Amino acid sequence: MFEKKSSMRTTYGKELVNLGKKYDDLVVLDADLAKSTKTELFKNQFPERFFDMGISEADMVVTAAGLASVGFKPFCSSFAIFLTGRVYDQIRNSIAYPHWNVKLVSTHAGISVGEDGASHQMLEDIALTRVIPDMTILSPSDSTMVKNLMEKIYNYDSYLYMRLSRNDVYDIYEEGTEFNIGESFIHGIGKDITIIATGQMVSKALEAEKTLKKEGIACGVVDMYTIKPLDTKTIDKILNISKGILVCEEHSYIGGLFGAISEYVVRNNPVIVDFVALNDTFGESGKVEELFEKYGLDKDTIIKKGKSVYDRI
């Protein structure tokens, strides 16, 4: 169904350069991973506004807060594992609590890190950032979306966390499609079930949807690229039509999008909500598709779980 793939992190790096040309107050910090996070593209163009902080993420994010305090708009990047778990306290106490406008953009989120294994596969970053008051969390599903969101992120007047993947992901959207912080993209809402997916699970969900429809299940897919603040308007729409929800995310089922949606649904209009996500586990080394299959994040698992939700509604 989808053919072309592209790199969200390369798009991120390119858009940093484009925004850097337009805005003098944009500065970028990285922690010795500029080649991987693609902030190197910005570094090459604007060396005086790029700070390689070395392998010291805690120092990086708080230095960014200091830069924000004199009027700069800093973007900090590293792998998701180091940009959230390692510096949870710094984000909480030195960015969020004093409310500094620092943008945290991670790459290598999720199990799709692949061969590097569990120490580098961040499956808890949404959970960790979601509990921080007023944190905004984005989890884009393709490169067009990243491109469209970047200037909105720059202009967004608060701290924010965005997670991107290491691997290339399928192009879902046509150039020029509009996305907004706080919103979702509704591909469809099913009379039986709706699959709410985020990140690179969206393309898999759209493929699974075709099979489920063929088998007679009235099904739709929503790309919930804003994780926080939760898009309750869209969830309300789904609850008015669907009898069950399946949430798909490349993250632990605890504390992520499944958690966020469940917390909302359970106190409003309870229906069955199930998940396709990491089942309270660490990952391991392997190829991306092998890992998706072994850990139940593939199209077949979405189909199986979709049927299971349908059977229970």
Add this chain to the structure above:
Amino acid sequence: MDVQNLVNISKNARIDILKMVYNASSGHIGGAFSAIDIMVYLYFYKMNYSLENFENNERDRFILSKGHASAALYTCLAYKGIIKENDLITFRKINSKLQGHPSRKLTKGVETSTGSLGQGLSFANGVALGLKLKKINSKVYVLIGDGEINEGQIWEALMTSIRYKLDNLRIILDYNHLQIDGFIENIKDPRPTKEKFESFGFATFVMDGHDFYDIDKTFKFADQVKEKPVFIIANTIKGKGVSFMENNVDFHGSPPTKEQFEKALLELTNV
């Protein structure tokens, strides 16, 4: 420099800090008393900082990385007119603007929220870096605790100060030798202290953190330094000013009893 004026401000500040902590039945007197003279020097003599300019980017900045000395910071901000003197007595109480540890969102004049140790120096680096990028000539003063340097992030940040040659930054170490669990030398001994910071590449000075003449001399030397950040080891006494609180770790984070309060008040008033 009107030293008598600074001495008087410090005296009043110590009395207010004592009252604030006693009234709140909680707070950190020891580390506030060791730091207050340096802070009084900076706020009431050295820094370009006033009610008129405290929100301008051109101001000098003081960052209290050892946020538990918050009471000392609040007295300075109150005497500067940035916050209300009447509010001091609400310190650490419910609905107060004056939180146990400084909150940027709640308290005017607080440069950033601190309290989780080890982070203020990174913040100060970011400020110093930003001022240089904007070609603003202001100075950044950051006070760190000697227990605080147990934190690994301090050492990450020290390397950043050096890497970017932040000569608009002055790091002041409140070297009072005590942290909650005892003498710093018995917990994570930083010695040889001066040599450590010198070897990092700092222009390193040692001063008496309770002697305004020595403080002034040191900061004047610091102003001559170019292309290097400045690290000042301030020899201080925890609980300075009250005989039975000096060098006594019991007054790190515990309030005085009624008797101790009255005795301390008498000592501070009769200086």
